[in-house]
Amino acid sequence: MATRGFTGRRSGSDETRDRLPPGQFLEHGFPVLSAGPTPRVRTEDWMFTLKDGVRPVKSWTWAEFNALPQSKMTRDIHCVTTWSKFDTAWEGVMIDDILGDAFIEPPTGFTLAHSFDGYTTNVPTPDLVGGRAMVALRYEGKPITADHGGPARLLVPHLYFWKSAKWINGLQFTAKDELGFWELRGYHRYGDPWKEQRYTND
Amino acid sequence: MRWQNGTVTRIVRRSPTVSSFFFKLPEFIPFVAGQHVSVRLTAPDGYRAQRSYSIASAPEETAHIELAIEKLVDGEVSAFFHEVVEVNDEIEVSEPIGGYFVWPPGQEGPLLLIAGGSGVAPFISMARHKLLSGLDTPVLLLFSARTHQDLLFRDELAEIVDRRIGFDLLATLTRDADPPAGVRKGRIDAAMIAEAIGRLPSALHRVYVCGSNPFVENAAQLVVDAGVPPGLVATERYGV
Numbered sequence: 001m002a003t004r005g006f007t008g009r010r011s012g013s014d015e016t017r018d019r020l021p022p023g024q025f026l027e028h029g030f031p032v033l034s035a036g037p038t039p040r041v042r043t044e045d046w047m048f049t050l051k052d053g054v055r056p057v058k059s060w061t062w063a064e065f066n067a068l069p070q071s072k073m074t075r076d077i078h079c080v081t082t083w084s085k086f087d088t089a090w091e092g093v094m095i096d097d098i099l100g101d102a103f104i105e106p107p108t109g110f111t112l113a114h115s116f117d118g119y120t121t122n123v124p125t126p127d128l129v130g131g132r133a134m135v136a137l138r139y140e141g142k143p144i145t146a147d148h149g150g151p152a153r154l155l156v157p158h159l160y161f162w163k164s165a166k167w168i169n170g171l172q173f174t175a176k177d178e179l180g181f182w183e184l185r186g187y188h189r190y191g192d193p194w195k196e197q198r199y200t201n202d
Numbered sequence: 203m204r205w206q207n208g209t210v211t212r213i214v215r216r217s218p219t220v221s222s223f224f225f226k227l228p229e230f231i232p233f234v235a236g237q238h239v240s241v242r243l244t245a246p247d248g249y250r251a252q253r254s255y256s257i258a259s260a261p262e263e264t265a266h267i268e269l270a271i272e273k274l275v276d277g278e279v280s281a282f283f284h285e286v287v288e289v290n291d292e293i294e295v296s297e298p299i300g301g302y303f304v305w306p307p308g309q310e311g312p313l314l315l316i317a318g319g320s321g322v323a324p325f326i327s328m329a330r331h332k333l334l335s336g337l338d339t340p341v342l343l344l345f346s347a348r349t350h351q352d353l354l355f356r357d358e359l360a361e362i363v364d365r366r367i368g369f370d371l372l373a374t375l376t377r378d379a380d381p382p383a384g385v386r387k388g389r390i391d392a393a394m395i396a397e398a399i400g401r402l403p404s405a406l407h408r409v410y411v412c413g414s415n416p417f418v419e420n421a422a423q424l425v426v427d428a429g430v431p432p433g434l435v436a437t438e439r440y441g442v
Contacts, residue, residue: 001207001244001292001294002244002245002246003243003244003245003291003292003293003294004286004291004292005282005286005287005291006243006244006245006251006282006286007245007246007249008243008245008249008250008251008278009278010249022250023242023250023251023252025251025278031415031439031440032415032419032439033439034437034439035302035303035436035437036422036432036433036435036436036437037422037423037425037426037432037435037437038419038422038423039432081253081254082251082252082253117432117433118433147415147419181302184301185300185301185302186299186300186301198203199203199299201203202203
């Protein structure tokens with residue numbers, strides 16, 4: 001059903017429109033969204049832990065993590081609140097390289113990302129490996145600011161951006177798909193922007 | 203997601219930049235104070251724009267839902283509401299969304315609500331819910347606005363305070379040289395947070411902060427600095 005009087009402001013060229021998933025619009029700023037106060041995580045206290053179920057596999061300090069191979073990803077990102085931002089430039093450690101440094105193959109098909117503030121989000125393991133995701137340490141050439149998830153955030157750019165957990169402090173492989181913070185509160189368990197999987201039953 | 207065609211039954215100006223739009227829905231879907239809905243606009247060629255707005259009406263008011271929409275500079279959807287939408291228009295409205303920034307189940311309290319400008323909308327729902335439900339949860343709303351006319355719903359809030367049901371209001375104006383009696387002047391600071399917490403009868407159960415990102419960032423940090431565990435503080439920031 002068309003809305004009376006609504007024509008909309010289609011932004012930009014055909015190319016722009018082709019890059020925008022359904023229901024999204026192009027944003028040039030970088031809005032901040034989060035469920036609680038911004039935690040101030042000092043790099044001296046920072047620790048990243050890989051777990052298989054409840055068993056810790058390996059932990060890295062900030063210095064150790066920064067010594068892992070650093071990669072770049074420049075990607076479009078899509079927030080479930082309907083803004084998208086093109087060509088965001090990130091640097092950090094590919095999940096593949098984290099697993100490589102821990103000498104493990106993914107033990108299960110499900111992963112729960114954990115953050116310093118208690119936030120969690122679930123991502124299928126295949127969506128994190130094969131060059132599809134990283135733990136980002138830098139944005140546009142600079143350390144990531146606290147409000148955008150610094151010192152380190154997950155980057156899974158092909159899913160809605162709530163999956164790219166801010167203030168990440170660990171990845172946990174789980175035997176089954178365990179829902180995370182927003183996924184328990186009405187948001188989609190997978191979150192593919194191109195299929196517009198915003199809410200639980202979309 | 204379930205969508206319904208809501209009919210706009212009433213438009214009420216709340217301030218120079220904010221108007222309330224009342225929607226009658228084919229099916230009223232129960233919600234919890236603090237939840238939001240999405241509205242979806244569709245152009246003749248199928249182009250769509252969708253935004254979320256907090257519900258300002260109380261869950262007890264089942265005849266309609268009220269959305270208080272601020273006209274944003276360059277706002278594709280908010281400008282459409284302010285410039286085009288008329289009574290009797292049909293607009294697609296989603297089912298209520300959000301399971302975090304909501305009135306807690308049961309009677310737990312006290313609750314501290316901190317609003318910046320039109321961020322007061324979910325707290326209007328909570329204030330009305332408190333009034334209509336008769337719950338004795340102590341609530342204090344700390345409300346920061348630019349000028350007196352931006353103190354949305356100020357008369358209604360004052361009436362709820364006057365009923366002495368355990369709903370308290372502390373208002374402050376950031377761009378008003380001479381606020382009316384009882385209203386503070388200046389941005390929310392540590393002293394205002396301390397006063398708000400001190401006015402509540404017992405230890406805080408939860409704090410909710412809603413407004414623009416800079417407002418929320420500042421207020422939430424002050425609350426944490428006042429010794430409130432961060433896990434008790436829920437924030438809702440205007441994305442876009």
